[in-house]
Amino acid sequence: MSLSLRIFIIYMLFVALCSYFVLRTVMEEIRPGVRQSTEETLVDTANLLAEFLREPMLNNQINKDFYADIFRAYGQRTPNANIWGVNKFAVNHRIYVTDRNGIVLLDSNNIAVGQDYSRWNDVYLTLQGKYGARSSHEQEGDESSSIMYVAAPIKNGDDIIGVVSVAKPNRSVQPFIDRTQQRLGILGGSLILLGLLSGAVFSWWLSRELRKLREYAVSVSQGERAIIPESKIASGELRQLAQALESMRSELDGKAYIERYVQTLAHELKSPLAGIRAAAELLQTPLLQTPENQQQRQRFIVNIDTESLRLQHLIERLLNLALVEQQQSLHDPKSIDLNRLCDELLDNQIARIAQQSIQIHKDYTPSAVVVGEVFLLHQAFNNLLENALDFTPHGGIIFMQTIKQGEHLQVSIFNQGESIPEFAFARLTERFFSLPRPQTGKKSTGLGLSFVQEVMDLHAGKLSIMNTRLQDLSPNVPHAHSLATTGVSVILEFPGV
Template identity: 30%
Template sequence: MSDRAVQKPIWAALVVPSAACGLALAPVAGWMFGPLAAATVFAVCLADAILLGWVVERFRRDASAQLRRPELRGEIGYQAGVFRPLLAEALLQIEELEQRAAVAAQAKTELEARVHLNRRRLRHFVGTIDATSEPVILTDASGRVLHANPAAGRLFRPEETAARKTGTLTESELSEIPPVVQAIRQVLDRPLGASRTVEFSVDGAAGVTHRAVVRPITDDDGQLLGTSVQIDDVQHETAERQRHAEFVSSVCHELKTPMASIRAYTELLRDGDAETDEERAELCSFIDSQVDRLTRLVNNMLNLARIQSGVVKVQRDDCELNDVLQPAIETVRHLAEEKNIRLLPELSDLYLAVHADKDLLRQAVINLLSNAVKYTPAGGEVRLRSRLAGDRCVIEVKDSGMGIPAECLPRLFERFYRVPRNNSAAAGTGLGLALVKYIVTDLHNGSITVQTEVDTGSTFTISLPFGHLDKLPRRDAAKKTIETT
């Protein structure tokens, strides 16, 4: 109640009785002493009431001010007179209420601070989930979706390319992938601590495209609150597994063929089917050729594996490109002469500066030249060119051989792949071009392309950055420095 509201009943209690007393005494004074006496009596009574009211109101205001200031409450007792015991009790009640109010205010402040902190933590938690590139879904204990980050929305709604802000996902959308819904239900029905992993595909894709890991969410008391669903795109992993399986299958096939031949020829020798020295020498020659085939296969596999795994340290130095190409020509020259194939070097007169591992780059060029010689008929020609094209050094290996069908080009640089129509022309492991591509693209930041026409020939083109290390573009030079350290 306000001071103005309290003031009204106090003035009414003092002024009204005094005014009534004055009205009662005024007629008596007027009868005894005249009208002037009656007016005087009424005025005195009214003034006394007003003065008394003013004094009481003054005391009330001082007491109210002292009650609001605990350090002044002791002075009230000396002024209260007969009301001292009652006022003391009132002061005790006031102090107790103040203490309760202070405790309540502190509790309210702590609760507000805790709520604010929890809200910040929740916003941080939700923001972290929404910023995750992998789809994440949170459900309650009944399996209803509580939150889904934008990545999950884009997974279930591929048409949404922009970042979603709401983080909502309906149960009907989630039900489009039954394995995930079933995994959530199994986790909710299982004992606490059990998780579930399922693999599935979306958009009608063939094979497995995603993996979902469903984990239970519990509170501090171990009560189940819901589940978290983390979905990973495993298409790359699935493709890697497929490539690994194909690699193992190809290795087994490549090893099995020469080993079967060796075994067959050995049995012929052991059974005495070769009656003459010439026949035995021919069988031994066949066995030797198959051993060579196995040796090439194993060496190529080891070289490729060592380079890719980093066992073979890449030593890149500033060098001149023609200094790398000339020894490669000499290495292959005797193979060309055996088949009566003209090996024609057409090297540039310019200084072609490159930053390369000379041994590895030379091996790549030797592989291309060897393939060109193997698949070129006798009397043909193989050309090795070097030239400068803008800011790139170009190496070309051109032959007049069998050529490559267009349908074989997409797989030409795969490990163990060989062009079917050319298999009978020469022996091979199918690893040479894969090794060339890795050396050029992965180790030298270059590129390799092929132009071919069946029964006319092929041209393999290698493009490398021009310049020594200190002349290369900044990003390229930094990458080369990292690779060589």
């Protein structure tokens, strides 16, 4: 089970339990809260009626038809009110009045006149000067049939001369309770859903951040080029972990890189140094001043110069390759016109092209622009052009082409010449691997294609090398239909701008 899934499950259980207890507590408090508010209103109503009925009680007029008609008319009113979405079409209050002995004198429902209500708590407690209230069921065992009764004393000075009670059935406030519980349930469910969704998003985000760090660590462990992910966490343990991984990678890469290149450089320097040392020792040997010895001496000097130049090229190429291999991303990327870059490189080699009588043909697509690092692309293209010149016979053809392939841009450099042996394809970009040049039979440093491969990786591009015919690339080039016009094509594919 993944870490993000574990975090989400724990978060989900926490939200579910908290929501359950909170909603349950709130739901249980709605009913008593509404009833308490209703009881408070009944208290006010009962006290208002007590003041209204004080004079009729003193004058023994309370049981006249006038007041009975008023209470009866009150009970028959139809308010037709819409209270927060709940329609009210009838008056639910029942009002009855008793004398100082608890005998009912007036009843808005006309069902208890003359009865003794002194045993009921609302009347009994009020006659004793206490707060009188009770709750009774119209039907035994039916909670929904309960009725609240609240009484207030009718006083003459400090003397209690009667009691007025106001009753309200709880079923009349039940729609408000149900409506509140329903809306609270919807709101609570929405909040729970939002909380779970937020937890899922957070878990996914955290998992993504950890996955980036894991992929980075795996790439580093496998010796691949890796870029530390741009985490959105500004601070905290994950950011510190990312910085620690970056620091560790830099330290390990530096140590391993130096060790690997010291070993490689020592191996590659043995051959030219041995040649230089041998020539130097022979030059130190006294020789007779004969024409033959003078020619031999000159050959030794030329050999020292050639091997020294080879050492210089090897070191320069090795330094450039080391630079690009250590580079994790492009520095100062800019828009580069590859058509112009190819023309500049051809102009730089114009003397050598003329010396070898090489025919240059070009087929450029308009607006061959990529985003990259100028120095690296210049070096990579120069390496490919030098290879093409090395392997092209006298009077041969070099064909340079830029072409759009969907969203990608391809650059092809074809040189007429011998095909690459099958065994060599797997090793072409291997460091220090090189094929002998046709004209001299000597090998190069073997670092050029390795450098090009590293540059293409940095530019998220692709390097392809194949044996091909010029006719397959462009039938419009002169002599392209000749079966002899075969050679090697190097293709660089760049992502779209």
